[in-house]
Amino acid sequence: xxxxxxxxxxxxxxxxxxxxxxxxxxxxxxxxxxxxxxxxxxxxxxxxxxxxxxxxxxxxxxxxxxxxxxxxxxxxxxxxxxxxxxxxxxxxxxxxxxxxxxxxxxxxxxxxxxxxxxxxxxxxxxxxxxxxxxxxxxxxxxxxxxxxxxxxxxxxxxxxxxxxxxxxxxxxxxxxxxxxxxxxxxxxxxxxxxxxxxxxxxxxxxxxxxxxxxxxxxxxxxxxxxxxxxxxxxxxxxxxxxxxxxxxxxxxxxxxxxxxxxxxxxxxxxxxxxxxxxxxxxxxxxxxxxxxxxxxxxxxxxxxxxxxxxxxxxxxxxxxxxxxxxxxxxxxxxxxxxxxxxxxxxxxxxxxxxxxxxxxxxxxxxxxxxxxxxxxxxxxxxxxxxxxxxxxxxxxxxxxxxxxxxxxxxxxxxxxxxxxxxxxxxxxxxxxxxxxxxxxxxxxxxxxxxxxxxxxxxxxxxxxxxxxxxxxxxxxxxxx
Amino acid sequence: xxxxxxxxxxxxxxxxxxxxxxxxxxxxxxxxxxxxxxxxxxxxxxxxxxxxxxxxxxxxxxxxxxxxxxxxxxxxxxxxxxxxxxxxxxxxxxxxxxxxxx
Amino acid sequence: xxxxxxxxxxxxxxxxxxxxxxxxxxxxxxxxxxxxxxxxxxxxxxxxxxxxxxxxxxxxxxxxxxxxxxxxxxxxxxxxxxxxxxxxxxxxxxxxxxxxxxxxxxxxxxxxxxxxxxxxxxxxxxxxxxxxxxxxxxxxxxxxxxxxxxxxxxxxxxxxxxxxx
Numbered sequence: 001x002x003x004x005x006x007x008x009x010x011x012x013x014x015x016x017x018x019x020x021x022x023x024x025x026x027x028x029x030x031x032x033x034x035x036x037x038x039x040x041x042x043x044x045x046x047x048x049x050x051x052x053x054x055x056x057x058x059x060x061x062x063x064x065x066x067x068x069x070x071x072x073x074x075x076x077x078x079x080x081x082x083x084x085x086x087x088x089x090x091x092x093x094x095x096x097x098x099x100x101x102x103x104x105x106x107x108x109x110x111x112x113x114x115x116x117x118x119x120x121x122x123x124x125x126x127x128x129x130x131x132x133x134x135x136x137x138x139x140x141x142x143x144x145x146x147x148x149x150x151x152x153x154x155x156x157x158x159x160x161x162x163x164x165x166x167x168x169x170x171x172x173x174x175x176x177x178x179x180x181x182x183x184x185x186x187x188x189x190x191x192x193x194x195x196x197x198x199x200x201x202x203x204x205x206x207x208x209x210x211x212x213x214x215x216x217x218x219x220x221x222x223x224x225x226x227x228x229x230x231x232x233x234x235x236x237x238x239x240x241x242x243x244x245x246x247x248x249x250x251x252x253x254x255x256x257x258x259x260x261x262x263x264x265x266x267x268x269x270x271x272x273x274x275x276x277x278x279x280x281x282x283x284x285x286x287x288x289x290x291x292x293x294x295x296x297x298x299x300x301x302x303x304x305x306x307x308x309x310x311x312x313x314x315x316x317x318x319x320x321x322x323x324x325x326x327x328x329x330x331x332x333x334x335x336x337x338x339x340x341x342x343x344x345x346x347x348x349x350x351x352x353x354x355x356x357x358x359x360x361x362x363x364x365x366x367x368x369x370x371x372x373x374x375x376x377x378x379x380x381x382x383x384x385x386x387x388x389x390x391x392x393x394x395x396x397x398x399x400x401x402x403x404x405x406x407x408x409x410x411x412x413x414x415x416x417x418x419x420x421x422x423x424x425x426x427x428x429x430x431x432x433x434x435x436x437x438x439x440x441x442x443x444x445x446x447x448x449x450x451x452x453x454x455x456x457x458x459x460x461x462x463x464x465x466x467x468x469x470x471x472x473x474x475x476x477x478x479x480x
Numbered sequence: 481x482x483x484x485x486x487x488x489x490x491x492x493x494x495x496x497x498x499x500x501x502x503x504x505x506x507x508x509x510x511x512x513x514x515x516x517x518x519x520x521x522x523x524x525x526x527x528x529x530x531x532x533x534x535x536x537x538x539x540x541x542x543x544x545x546x547x548x549x550x551x552x553x554x555x556x557x558x559x560x561x562x563x564x565x566x567x568x569x570x571x572x573x574x575x576x577x578x579x580x581x582x
Numbered sequence: 583x584x585x586x587x588x589x590x591x592x593x594x595x596x597x598x599x600x601x602x603x604x605x606x607x608x609x610x611x612x613x614x615x616x617x618x619x620x621x622x623x624x625x626x627x628x629x630x631x632x633x634x635x636x637x638x639x640x641x642x643x644x645x646x647x648x649x650x651x652x653x654x655x656x657x658x659x660x661x662x663x664x665x666x667x668x669x670x671x672x673x674x675x676x677x678x679x680x681x682x683x684x685x686x687x688x689x690x691x692x693x694x695x696x697x698x699x700x701x702x703x704x705x706x707x708x709x710x711x712x713x714x715x716x717x718x719x720x721x722x723x724x725x726x727x728x729x730x731x732x733x734x735x736x737x738x739x740x741x742x743x744x745x746x747x
Contacts, residue, residue: 482627482628482629482699484584484587484588484591484627485699486696486699487693487696488587488591489587489624489628490691491689491691492591492594492595492624494685494688494689494691495595495598495685495688496594496595496598496617497684497688498681498682498684498685498688499595499598499599499601499602499681500598500601500602501680501681501684502602502678502680502681502684503598503601503602505680505681506602506678507602509607511607511610511649511652511653512601512602512604512607512610515601515610515611515614515649516601516602518601518614518641518645519598519601519602519614519617522617522618522621522641525621525633525637526621526624526625529624529625529628529630529633530628532628532630532707533628533629533630533699533700533702533706533707534699534700535700536699536700536701536702536706538706538707538711538712538715539715541630541632541633541707541712541715542712542715542716542720542723544630544633545632545633545636545712545716546723546727548636548637548640548641549640549727549730549731550727550730551645552640552644552645552731553730553731553733553734554734555645555648555649556648556734556735556737556738557734557737557738557741559648559649559652560737560738560741560742561741562652562656563652563655563656563742564741564742566656567656567742
């Protein structure tokens with residue numbers, strides 16, 4: 001039994017921060033809660049600094065081996081904390097304008113981040129499940145925060161019912177795995193299942209349940225039914241978080257659980273993920289073509305991006321496969337947050353969230369328009385952006401492992417996606433604006449747009465340090 | 481000795497899970513759907529407890545205990561959302577929620 | 583196979599079917615309680631004493647009261663409309679077909695339990711044994727659940743509680 005708390009420092013700081021925010025929130029008068037934004041932001045930076053001691057010790061597992069703090073989980077912790085920090089940076093004026101409860105929003109954001117961090121570090125089915133539930137429960141609440149808005153109510157109930165059913169499916173899969181092996185620890189599960197083919201038919205059923213359960217959580221088609229409604233109805237700031245956080249968390253859990261626990265049956269689950277990848281890519285991109293609401297379009301676009309990521313998961317039995325997924329997640333997180341920062345500015349501080357509302361944005365607010373163009377260019381996968389490098393690595397990882405057809409499908413889909421991204425870019429640069437005043441984006445939102453623009457370009461032009469980091473991290477959790 | 485072979489318990493658990501699944505797919509009232517999900521969670525719990533007995537390890541009990549706790553939290557949130565919606569309306573039918581296009 | 587198991591399993595399945603088939607939400611809740619109690623009996627027959635107690639206290643106690651309370655709250659002013667049947671037809675056929683397919687697949691699942699049950703000490707599943715495992719090896723997980731419950735409390739308050747401007 002080993003409880004090494006330095007390995008859990010970021011999680012502990014985050015928990016403490018949530019409780020501190022809870023108490024300070026009570027002592028502040030309504031309408032005077034701007035300071036909470038900066039307390040949360042500073043706290044997240046402290047939590048990020050708290051990762052440092054963990055990189056200095058040789059020990060990597062704690063809590064009776066349930067949670068590990070290796071390079072893989074550190075990569076994801078940095079990613080999740082960055083996402084939380086950027087969301088916090090953009091949040092202040094938006095929360096005020098929509099009259100959302102400020103303190104509670106930050107507590108929920110921090111709790112969801114905590115859950116995702118546990119998911120990325122888990123080596124045990126119990127902690128994977130708990131981390132996932134913590135992230136899910138907070139997500140249901142966040143989706144329904146605009147309680148006077150029927151769309152937000154509907155987003156919450158649909159997300160909740162679909163999510164609860166997904167949890168049940170996942171849980172049943174986990175119970176089968178436990179039944180086969182008598183263990184909840186991934187390393188031991190991997191050893192027990194290794195080489196014993198008598199388990200096969202039940203392992204197959206368990207795999208289907210687990211893939212379906214995780215597929216729901218990361219919104220891969222055909223388990224995506226809740227996504228468009230949840231994205232459109234939830235407050236835009238929350239949608240930005242949904243598009244990145246829970247998906248990356250589920251992806252981290254999938255990478256670790258399947259490559260360690262089910263290494264022996266990798267021939268089977270890679271096939272399942274290949275099917276999900278193809279369906280998600282085609283469904284997401286083709287449906288996005290018909291959308292007139294930008295948040296809804298981004299929902300379908302995010303389904304397509306999960307499809308691209310799943311191409312990498314299909315070859316996750318190799319180090320380049322895992323590394324390419326991690327690198328693309330990084331690029332995806334940055335460009336998606338940037339795009340949503342622009343969408344948030346246009347939605348809450350400008351005309352609205354329909355495609356038509358973007359008419360003439362280039363003359364009204366050039367920074368926002370150029371920013372969104374850059375993010376879309378990156379999402380399509382055109383150099384010199386992070387999205388291009390990410391897709392390039394996914395592509396080459398797939399080709400190296402004999403999935404040429406999957407790589408071709410990915411290329412075709414990138415071409416399809418030009419259709420809907422171009423529609424908005426055209427509106428921004430060619431469309432006639434109804435008003436000529438500039439969109440009054442708050443400083444925090446503008447800062448997020450600027451930061452993500454720089455990082456998107458950096459990931460495109462100086463990709464190798466980031467890729468080396470991802471490769472080093474991906475090499476750690478393997479056992480084959 | 482257990483009252484029946486472990487396989488019989490797992491079979492009951494599988495049947496309960498399927499009934500719950502049918503309920504979620506067929507019923508349109510959020511309350512009934514939530515209760516059907518409860519049945520599914522409980523089916524998983526029965527499997528955990530039965531497997532724990534089979535392997536003679538308490539991990540399954542711990543897991544089922546956590547599931548019960550988390551399910552209680554989840555039910556509270558779900559019912560809160562249902563109350564939030566239906567305080568304003570008369571109907572408790574998912575298909576009547578049509579602010580968003582399906 | 584003992585009579586106890588057969589009766590409890592039958593009641594559990596009947597309760598679950600009742601949840602799905604009952605038209606009125608109150609009847610569904612009552613069927614769910616029956617299902618929970620039958621499950622608690624099954625837990626007892628598996629030497630999971632503590633789990634059986636927890637099942638009764640949390641599910642049959644707290645969760646059910648919560649459900650009934652919400653139903654009472656929602657139907658206090660108006661009768662809940664019963665769903666019209668006409669548009670349900672296809673969904674029911676589809677759902678039942680899917681469910682039957684699912685059950686066929688899950689039949690194979692019972693294979694997972696084909697091994698004989700292990701010999702266990704007499705105090706297996708007792709409060710003492712369970713508590714020792716929960717509060718030593720799994721204590722941090724236990725703390726994490728506490729945090730999940732805290733988040734749920736906060737969530738309920740901001741979703742339906744009174745909110746000052």
